[in-house]
Amino acid sequence: MAKFPKDFLWGLATAANQYEGGWNEGGKGPNTSDVLTNGSHTVPRRVTWKNPETGETGSVTMTFGPMMKFLKGAVPTVLENEYYPSHIATDFYHHYKEDIALMGEMGLRTFRLSMNWARIFPNGDDAEPNEEGLKFYDNVFDECKKYGIEPLVTLSHYETPLNLTIKYGGWKDRRLIDFFVKYAETVMKRYLGKVKYYLTFNEINVMDMMPWMGGGIMDASPNVLANAAHYQFVASAKVVKLAHELSPELRIGQMLAYGPIYAYTCDPEDQLKALTTMHGSLFYSDVQTGGYYPPYRLKQYERDGIVLDCQEGEMELLRDYSADFLSFSCYGSNTMTTHEIKDGGAGNMFAGAVKNPYLETNAWGWATDPQVLRIALNQLYDRYRKPLWIVENGIGWNDVKEEDGSVHDDYRIDYLRKNISSMRDAVVLDGIPLMGYTMWGGIDLVSAGTGEMRKRYGFVYVDRDDEGKGTLARSRKDSFYYYKKVIASDGEDLD
Numbered sequence: 001m002a003k004f005p006k007d008f009l010w011g012l013a014t015a016a017n018q019y020e021g022g023w024n025e026g027g028k029g030p031n032t033s034d035v036l037t038n039g040s041h042t043v044p045r046r047v048t049w050k051n052p053e054t055g056e057t058g059s060v061t062m063t064f065g066p067m068m069k070f071l072k073g074a075v076p077t078v079l080e081n082e083y084y085p086s087h088i089a090t091d092f093y094h095h096y097k098e099d100i101a102l103m104g105e106m107g108l109r110t111f112r113l114s115m116n117w118a119r120i121f122p123n124g125d126d127a128e129p130n131e132e133g134l135k136f137y138d139n140v141f142d143e144c145k146k147y148g149i150e151p152l153v154t155l156s157h158y159e160t161p162l163n164l165t166i167k168y169g170g171w172k173d174r175r176l177i178d179f180f181v182k183y184a185e186t187v188m189k190r191y192l193g194k195v196k197y198y199l200t201f202n203e204i205n206v207m208d209m210m211p212w213m214g215g216g217i218m219d220a221s222p223n224v225l226a227n228a229a230h231y232q233f234v235a236s237a238k239v240v241k242l243a244h245e246l247s248p249e250l251r252i253g254q255m256l257a258y259g260p261i262y263a264y265t266c267d268p269e270d271q272l273k274a275l276t277t278m279h280g281s282l283f284y285s286d287v288q289t290g291g292y293y294p295p296y297r298l299k300q301y302e303r304d305g306i307v308l309d310c311q312e313g314e315m316e317l318l319r320d321y322s323a324d325f326l327s328f329s330c331y332g333s334n335t336m337t338t339h340e341i342k343d344g345g346a347g348n349m350f351a352g353a354v355k356n357p358y359l360e361t362n363a364w365g366w367a368t369d370p371q372v373l374r375i376a377l378n379q380l381y382d383r384y385r386k387p388l389w390i391v392e393n394g395i396g397w398n399d400v401k402e403e404d405g406s407v408h409d410d411y412r413i414d415y416l417r418k419n420i421s422s423m424r425d426a427v428v429l430d431g432i433p434l435m436g437y438t439m440w441g442g443i444d445l446v447s448a449g450t451g452e453m454r455k456r457y458g459f460v461y462v463d464r465d466d467e468g469k470g471t472l473a474r475s476r477k478d479s480f481y482y483y484k485k486v487i488a489s490d491g492e493d494l495d
């Protein structure tokens with residue numbers, strides 16, 4: 001039976017705002033995720049605010065529409081009577097040694113984590129970085145080294161220093177390019193020899209749907225979003241340029257949220273809808289990985305009267321310093337139709353997605369698709385011919401911990417088996433150059449979409465609930481032993 005290459009980077013993936021905690025420790029400043037409450041499958045997360053003039057307080061849901069109505073004079077603020085899951089999250093800040101030891105025990109070769117920008121530059125526009133924050137990640141990387149684990153670092157995963165949002169309006173302001181590049185330069189220099197792989201912005205295309213999470217933007221409009229994306233593209237290209245100047249070892253990847261879109265019927269209208277929906281995501285990789293603005297998007301900007309703040313030399317910069325590799329998250333496929341379908345709703349991203357009758361879904365409507373990774377990998381490689389890396393894949397489940405601490409998550413093992421098998425077909429049968437696979441949330445953490453703890457993804461259970469109660473103790477789920485066995489056999493033994 002076929003195997004993955006020996007140097008294949010098996011790992012797990014996390015994000016500071018969902019995992020790290022220590023939100024006001026070690027000199028860290030507040031960021032945009034620190035003012036986000038929790039929610040649920042049906043209740044959206046909210047951004048809390050205070051009007052410093054009137055003392056009035058309130059909150060607004062974080063999704064695109066309501067955010068546009070953000071009240072004048074309202075400043076996003078942490079309020080006393082609210083619960084914020086990012087503040088402690090699952091406390092990697094104090095458990096990093098224990099967690100990395102568990103990763104070592106599983107035999108992981110890589111660990112995707114994000115650096116908390118506001119831990120390094122507490123206000124985002126500070127003249128000097130925060131030494132204590134830098135030291136924290138030094139300790140983390142030293143610990144990884146003990147177990148031969150290669151870090152994969154996301155520079156910005158759904159958080160922006162809050163001050164940059166309050167003072168500049170987040171990524172709607174071009175000045176964020178320089179702040180971000182300075183931050184990237186600081187860490188790339190500091191961790192030279194310790195970190196080789198960086199991703200610039202997590203799921204860069206999600207800013208379109210979640211401007212608060214992706215860009216720290218309160219008052220989004222189509223024009224603002226087009227330019228915010230442009231600024232992030234330019235910032236990413238500058239980071240690639242800098243990395244190549246700093247060391248031939250450094251590799252900078254793009255990170256895209258990607259799920260193939262299936263047409264629900266063979267009606268050409270459905271096919272067209274699937275194609276145009278795919279363009280909504282692929283636009284971001286066409287620019288950042290492909291190195292060019294695709295005509296379908298430029299034409300759309302023309303029709304919509306969007307004016308791109310593109311300065312001289314920037315198109316050339318994007319062309320010459322596109323990403324070294326394309327990483328992406330892929331949880332499943334989405335199915336679209338122009339027809340009226342009674343049983344709608346699947347996934348958390350695409351409006352208009354309907355349930356695929358061939359696939360099973362979890363409690364949050366996310367489907368398990370046994371062919372999705374092979375399809376996604378082929379689609380992306382056909383388009384860009386660059387190395388790929390699956391940096392998120394997994395299934396959220398309200399796991400039950402038994403009295404002896406065990407968790408029997410056979411549904412997760414089943415998901416892993418199907419997904420790894422599909423990924424293996426892409427590598428072994430289709431010859432796709434895949435660098436690695438980091439399963440999402442290998443140690444339980446807070447959900448980005450809902451802020452819940454109950455939507456768990458880990459191989460390791462963390463004792464914490466949706467009210468912030470629990471000991472934070474770690475225990476191994478059945479999937480922990482399964483993944484360990486898969487890695488030990490280089491992906492051959494999936495039984």
Ligand code: BGP
Pocket residue numbers: 015018158202203257329348392396440446447448449450455
């Ligand atoms: C991706 C994000 C992650 C993560 C994951 C699962 O979109 O990059 O941060 O959370 O989705 O989503 P959720 O947490 O909403 O279940």
